[in-house]
Amino acid sequence: MCLFFYFRDRKEWADLEPVPQDDGPNPVVKIAYSEKFTDVFDMFRALLKNDEKSERAFALTAEAIELNAANYTVWHYRRVLLQALDKDLREEMKYITAIIEDQPKNYQVWHHRRMVVEWLNDPSEELQFVAEILSQDAKNYHAWQHRQWVMQEYKLWDGELEYVEELLEEDVRNNSAWNQRHFVISHTRGYSDSAILEREVQYTLKQIKKAPHNESAWNYLNGILQDGGLSSYPGLLEQVTELQDTCSSPYLTAFLVDLYEDALETNSSSYDQQETLNKALELCKLLAEEKDTIRREYWNYVSRSLQNTEYITDMLQV
Amino acid sequence: GTQVKDVVIKPEAPNTLLLDKHADYIAAYGSKKDDYEYTLSEYLRMSGIYWGLTVMDLMGQLSRMNREEIIEFIKSCQHDCGGISASTGHDPHLLYTLSAVQILSLYDSINVIDVDKVVDYVKGLQQEDGSFAGDKWGEIDTRFSFCAVATLALLGKLDVINMDKAVGFVLSCMNFDGGFGCRPGSESHAGQIYCCTGFLSITGQLHQVNADLLGWWLCERQLPSGGLNGRPEKLPDVCYSWWVLASLKIIGRIHWIDKAKLRSFILACQDEETGGFADRPGDMVDPFHTLFGVAGLSLLGDEQIKPVNPVFCMPEDVLQRIGLQPDFQPSNRGKLSSSTNDWHTV
Numbered sequence: 001m002c003l004f005f006y007f008r009d010r011k012e013w014a015d016l017e018p019v020p021q022d023d024g025p026n027p028v029v030k031i032a033y034s035e036k037f038t039d040v041f042d043m044f045r046a047l048l049k050n051d052e053k054s055e056r057a058f059a060l061t062a063e064a065i066e067l068n069a070a071n072y073t074v075w076h077y078r079r080v081l082l083q084a085l086d087k088d089l090r091e092e093m094k095y096i097t098a099i100i101e102d103q104p105k106n107y108q109v110w111h112h113r114r115m116v117v118e119w120l121n122d123p124s125e126e127l128q129f130v131a132e133i134l135s136q137d138a139k140n141y142h143a144w145q146h147r148q149w150v151m152q153e154y155k156l157w158d159g160e161l162e163y164v165e166e167l168l169e170e171d172v173r174n175n176s177a178w179n180q181r182h183f184v185i186s187h188t189r190g191y192s193d194s195a196i197l198e199r200e201v202q203y204t205l206k207q208i209k210k211a212p213h214n215e216s217a218w219n220y221l222n223g224i225l226q227d228g229g230l231s232s233y234p235g236l237l238e239q240v241t242e243l244q245d246t247c248s249s250p251y252l253t254a255f256l257v258d259l260y261e262d263a264l265e266t267n268s269s270s271y272d273q274q275e276t277l278n279k280a281l282e283l284c285k286l287l288a289e290e291k292d293t294i295r296r297e298y299w300n301y302v303s304r305s306l307q308n309t310e311y312i313t314d315m316l317q318v
Numbered sequence: 319g320t321q322v323k324d325v326v327i328k329p330e331a332p333n334t335l336l337l338d339k340h341a342d343y344i345a346a347y348g349s350k351k352d353d354y355e356y357t358l359s360e361y362l363r364m365s366g367i368y369w370g371l372t373v374m375d376l377m378g379q380l381s382r383m384n385r386e387e388i389i390e391f392i393k394s395c396q397h398d399c400g401g402i403s404a405s406t407g408h409d410p411h412l413l414y415t416l417s418a419v420q421i422l423s424l425y426d427s428i429n430v431i432d433v434d435k436v437v438d439y440v441k442g443l444q445q446e447d448g449s450f451a452g453d454k455w456g457e458i459d460t461r462f463s464f465c466a467v468a469t470l471a472l473l474g475k476l477d478v479i480n481m482d483k484a485v486g487f488v489l490s491c492m493n494f495d496g497g498f499g500c501r502p503g504s505e506s507h508a509g510q511i512y513c514c515t516g517f518l519s520i521t522g523q524l525h526q527v528n529a530d531l532l533g534w535w536l537c538e539r540q541l542p543s544g545g546l547n548g549r550p551e552k553l554p555d556v557c558y559s560w561w562v563l564a565s566l567k568i569i570g571r572i573h574w575i576d577k578a579k580l581r582s583f584i585l586a587c588q589d590e591e592t593g594g595f596a597d598r599p600g601d602m603v604d605p606f607h608t609l610f611g612v613a614g615l616s617l618l619g620d621e622q623i624k625p626v627n628p629v630f631c632m633p634e635d636v637l638q639r640i641g642l643q644p645d646f647q648p649s650n651r652g653k654l655s656s657s658t659n660d661w662h663t664v
Binding site: 037079107111141148173 | 322354357358360361362403404407408409411455456457493494495499500501503504505506507533534535537538540542544549550551552573574575576579
């Protein structure tokens, strides 16, 4: 660490009385701070106390942020100063870009960026910036929230599906990307368009063939077909059953159980009810006893439910 | 390939519960003369105190903490607007307002602060669409919806907000996989799910959750090591033993987790030398993970620990004293109706 010229020694700061950390009347805590940290935050507290709105205060917030970017009070103060001093918000964008690149997993930095974008009413750099951050960590929850906000607020939907596909090419198990896929389509063409739905079903099955043990893909497939019902979607049972030999996984088996369950619940005439029940119970047993034993309680529950469903269906037929 | 992202628990990892060590760790936390980490976390001090006190109370060791000093500290953190800050010299925020109210509830000293002003502060953060901002700067997150109703429930003042809109906003954050994110469209995440199911429990709206679908997503968080992650393809972390487990408890499906395996994961996260729990075996401990490790074990039924309330993450006996009783239905093993934990003030 290079030599630091403490604020308490700087003549331009001589008029301020540094305010030490106050941990209460009888501090249980006696902490040895690093000298620089003490210096900067004592000075910060002095500025806050005097409610000073000056360039030197603004400069100090940057020092404080560098030492502790999670300190939300410092960010608040910086925003107050940005407005009071009518600072150049383009410069602030450069600043917050650098901070986020350094510390991308922090609520305050992203919220600050959002505020600056709102003040400038200019989202033009945002998608590019978020893509850069995601290239370092494709699942950064804050980054994805920011991206979704920008897209919705400024209606920037074009090209996003392509972007999501790129990410899924890189990592087909990226749950955030699958979520984003759902987000984009729900807000644009929508899943009630049967051509879109079919495209998505086929896309998902294709990804499953590449990586069968992929929770996200199966959750997505299930999710988009929930409304219509799994058992009535044309050709779905055949396509999934076909995958069993080469692409078996507990998720595939679970999906079949869900599909059979749907057939039973809807009392679908395309399915032999008794045979379907037997198949479903067999799969639940396989999962509980062999393929997914850690969740045996869940599979036993599903078995019992299936049998209850059949009972109710029988009752209604009487 | 089928490489599952997970940890491997070493055979020499701790496998018994070291409660005394954890109590010593928490009692001493923050009293070390040389602790940079403590300084750095000043911006969340109120929550840090809540974590420490709650875990000590769960272990029956609350008396070792400095009640008077903490109460004075909280008084000094209430601002004119009614909101409470993380520490002196910080700005008020909903997160720390909840933590403060939780601490004062533990200490049965809620009236040392201006309760009416707290209620006004919380009410004032509700937005047009029913959501809640964390503070005057407007960050929206379902975490804050939870903080708002939990705070008001502890104060017996749930009726001041627009309940329909608040519920509507949280439900709009329900995703295709049954989970919840921080805002509508946000990826399902166990922490957010805890906040939303907690919210829906407090507001009597658990029947709106698809308990089977969400329960399935939640029990899918369990990895071969026994630990729980927060969303698909992520590593296990002991704090998810809380977020996931409490959510499952709230929706009546806690039995869908392999309890023995989870318990052994949680125990492996202890540090035998220093006391406390880390996020995963072998890492550095901290009070946050210590609380959630112990609270998770309580939910799993460990009798050495007091029963913990899954909505508030506070000892059940505290909530009973306040009069916040769950309208509890035993977990329903049939599919025909979903189990609910509906809260109302007695």
